[in-house]
Amino acid sequence: MHASSILHTMDAHDPLEKHFTRLKPEQKRALGKLGIHTIRDLLYHFPSRYAHSGQVGTIAGVSTGAEVTLYGTIRKPDVRKTWKTRRPIAEAWLEDASGKMKLMWFSQPYIAKTIADGMVVKVSGRVSGEGAKAYLANPTIDRTPVEPDEIHDTLFAKGDHPEEKTLYPIYPESQGISSLWFTHAIKKVFEARGHEALEEPLPQEILERYKLPQLANAIVFIHAPQKLTDATAARKRFAFEEIFTLQLAVQQRRHTIAEQKALPVKVDRAALRSFVESFPFPATKGQLNAIEHIVKDFDPPTGGAHPMMRLLEGDVGSGKTAVAAATAYLVATSTQAGRIAGTLQVAYLCPTEVLAKQHFSTFVSYFKDHPIPIGLITGSECRKFPSRVRYEESAKLSKPAFKKMVSNGEIPIVIGTHAIIEKSVAFKYLAYAIIDEQHRFGTVHRKKLVNKDNVMPHLLSMTATPIPRTLALTIYGDLDITVLDQMPEGRKAVITEVLTKEKRERAYERVRTELAAGHQAYVICPRIDEPDPAKALAIQARSVKSESARLTKDIFPDAHIDILHSKMTPTEKERVMKEFEDGDVQLLVATSVVEVGVSVANATVIIIEGAERFGLAQLHQLRGRVIRSTHQSYCFVLPESSGQNTKDRMKAFVTAKNGFELAEYDLTLRGAGELTGGKQWGVSDVAMEALKNIKLVEAARGEAARLIAADPELQNYPALAARTALTSHEMHLE
CATH class of the missing domain: 3.40.50.300 (P-loop containing nucleotide triphosphate hydrolases)
Incomplete structure (x- = not known):
């Protein structure tokens, strides 16, 4: 990418190809996958985090456990398999002037084909091992880096002194486009003053009331912060902007529907x-x-008679x-x-x-x-x-x-x-x-x-999906909400246990007992078949097909076992579910496809493999598959990870009183994007993070309500109306 690739005059709505004329086909595909088509889309592709230029170091200077960024030359890329598990590993050596260090990508053998001996790269990751045995596990890699002249140089550095450490952005990537590409691209847009072509959508009085930076300044702050407080202020501004315009969109729709007619319903209470x-x-x-x-x-x-717009939110079985x-x-x-x-x-x-x-x-x-x-x-x-x-x-x-x-x-x-x-x-x-x-x-x-x-x-x-209050206020701002938080009398709570792999047999014994009593069981696996090569350690995740074969051969040879997953045809799914409902299938090995609505009262036990791979709300939905039985039911979760984060989440799953409590916990711990139904709405990561801040959400909701009450069509705020229409389109609210 060269300066000549970018025209001096740049409009925010210009397609990227107008100014970035040397995009490769794989880059275009990656940008399209990320939803980036225009200059505005590019500017609104925000960093997921920031690294310190002081972290760009030398191989000789790394320490165990540190997050580092290194520039160097690739040597001896290869693929091998581990001795015990036969897991494929791509590996290579990275050399710089101070020494060499091993790079390893577990279960991602294809990476070895994308790098070559002598290639200059930038890698970022956490240092594992010590001394001569130190290595980077599953590092991110940029194959077309611009190596800094000095360790402390960055693309946005304003200081002339090498000891002045500047933040640099790390962007969400897609195969074919790297974080560093975005860094260069944003810099070129800034040089052409493309960010100044963005029209400020937020009313001046709101900017002043909440001390939010102007749009042009916020764009610079979020992409090129000189200090972390700049980035924080910018992220607050964009979080407010998105939640505010979303509230405007849903309340506009509510206002429009409230003006329409509905057929009157005669209420015969007797x-x-x-x-x-x-x-x-x-x-x-x-x-x-x-x-x-x-x-x-x-x-x-x-x-x-005006149309009712109501959300009935109830726990599984309520x-x-x-x-x-x-x-x-x-x-x-x-x-x-x-x-x-x-x-x-x-x-x-x-x-x-x-x-x-x-x-x-x-x-x-x-x-x-x-x-x-x-x-x-x-x-x-x-x-x-x-x-x-x-x-x-x-x-x-x-x-x-x-x-x-x-x-x-x-x-x-x-x-x-x-x-x-x-x-x-x-x-x-x-x-x-x-x-x-x-x-x-x-x-x-x-x-x-x-x-x-x-x-x-x-x-x-x-x-039946538990929704945290802030997410409900945001996504369902146009609906009145009724919560069913009481279970029918006599319903027995599901006994939930977290088991290590060494105690797996305990779950199998319970399944044998339940099957012998004429009941049925589920085994839930994180994936259908082949591992996702883009995810580290994906090969460890149990699959429906392999687990079904193993259970049939080694664990429950006398049971009638079948499988259910999303890639099956509707006819196949219906056949399996009917056989399970009729009791012909005793044990169903499935993906989380069973989480929505599948109800077989005779099923009394569920085993969830790779439990840490599911959100807590999703785990709760899966547990709900055995809550309808009049018999005592059991849920066994078997996480693959033994990390503290997993232990905390599994403890919350066992002890939470209901799904709503779990949803709030999941929002705090993992973010709204991990909630069932989170990312599907098209809400940005910045706004999702802001959902943890109830005061910000309620402030945006209040401002939107006041504005719509006074000016439903936002005729006095054309830039805000355009931004709200864009949000409505992105959220499929139109």
């Missing part, structure tokens, strides 16, 4: 009470409170489906105003076919004494309950016949997968949409459910 009392269990106080919240949304004291059934009953027995026949309709959207069929069966059991037709539509079939031939059974229908009945309003409650939002599925009086375990599905596609009179259905989004 009939509702009778329906709830017909459940095969007593409703908990939490369930009754949740139903009451929804009833008030349907029929607010102030009058007027009874969300019963709340959905009770409120669906209320809608399905409410007649459209002005008509003497033809009830309102409910759409219950599920993320998987397995889950849709489970909910259909559950609803049939709840509604068997109530003459209300219930439909099921998935990619493979359509069914209707009750059957005209036998009332207690459901009947299979052709898709055209099913869709005609829905469009005529003959099926008040329709449960299904994405098939529900096909253009050919038209509801007559859709008043209520229930979204299960797929919040994006509800916000992005709900407009497809709007009927021809532009009437918006009420929305209930449900999740």
Whole structure:
């Protein structure tokens, strides 16, 4: 990359190729993978951390345990296998003027093919071993470095003295593009004053109120800080900017939807009470409170029918489906105003076919004494309950016949997968949409459910994934939140144990006992088959396929074992799940694909291999697979790591009272990006880190509420409106 590659005039929205004319195909692919297409995208690709130029040293000067950056020449790159485990290792020697040092990449043999003898590189990593046996394990490597003239020189150094140590940024990388490339690229943009073309989106009064730096200054501070306080101030500013514009986006959407019409639901409390009392269990106080919240949304004291927007957040097994059934009953027995026949309709959207069929069966059991037709539509079939031939059974229908009945309003409650939002599925009086375990599905596609009179259905989004308060305030800022924090009476807590590999047999003995009693079990593995070569030590992670073969051959030779993972076809998954539900499969070896909604009450034990590879909220979801049993259930977690961080997390998993407590702990310890549903939202790492700061989140939420109340379209803030629209697009809120 040369200065001549960059035009002097640079606009923030210019594509990178306009100014970086020598990008290689692999660099373009890597930048695309990172979501970097324009100059603005590049400037908003923030460092993940900072190193000290004083850490750039010589081989002779390294010490055990130190994080170092070294420049040198590669010698003798090769691949070998360890003697005991036969794990492949790429290795090479690094030479500089002071000596030589071994570099080792475990389970990443391909690296040896990407480096050559005599290549000048920059490597960064932690020093292991001592003295002549010191080495760098899995170091990052830059194959096209610009070696500094002096150890203390950096690209952004402002001082002339070698003892003046300057921070330098370390950027998130992708295969084909290195951190140092970003350092050079940002410097070139700064030289062309490209960062000055960015328009400040935040109102001046907000900058002053929270003492935030101006955008152009913050860009310099975050990429080229002279001291750590500069970087901290910049990161605070960008965290506030992202959370603030996200709040604006969701509250704009809330304001827009609140202005729309919804079909009024007539609330017959006596009939509702009778329906709830017909459940095969007593409703908990939490369930009754949740139903009451929804009833008030349907029929607010102030009058007027506006769409409900509510998130029902309940721990695994807390009874969300019963709340959905009770409120669906209320809608399905409410007649459209002005008509003497033809009830309102409910759409219950599920993320998987397995889950849709489970909910259909559950609803049939709840509604068997109530003459209300219930439909099921998935990619493979359509069914209707009750059957005209036998009332207690459901009947299979052709898709055209099913869709005609829905469009005529003959099926008040329709449960299904994405098939529900096909253009050919038209509801007559859709008043209520229930979204299960797929919040994006509800916000992005709900407009497809709007009927021809532009009437918006009420929305209930449900999740069993524990969400920390700050994440809920941010991601779900447009929804009212109801929490189900009470478990049904008589439900036994799952006995959870953390086992070392030496005590693995203890878990197997429990599985044998449970299988002998006629119960079933899960074994969860971190991966499906081959290791991910990009991750150190990935070869150690147990896989579904190899573990299933080992368990069948050596541990449970008499058990019927099958596997389940995300790469199987829907038909294969359905076959395996049906056999597991029917009891034909005794032990299911699976990936975390079972964490969402799979419910087999006869399963009483779950073993989770490589437990430290899962977030705590995800572990809690997996444990929830055995919480529905009326028998005592067991969860055994077997981490591969014995580090203190893993021990702390496993202790929290065992002792936490509920999933919400675990989610807050995970946020503090690992960051929101590790939470289930964290990174999928497109929120930057800077904003995710800020979610640990409740005061910042609440301040951004308050400012957004005040601004939207006064200026819903942000007409007086065009730059902020543009930034908010960009956030809305990135978060798929449009």
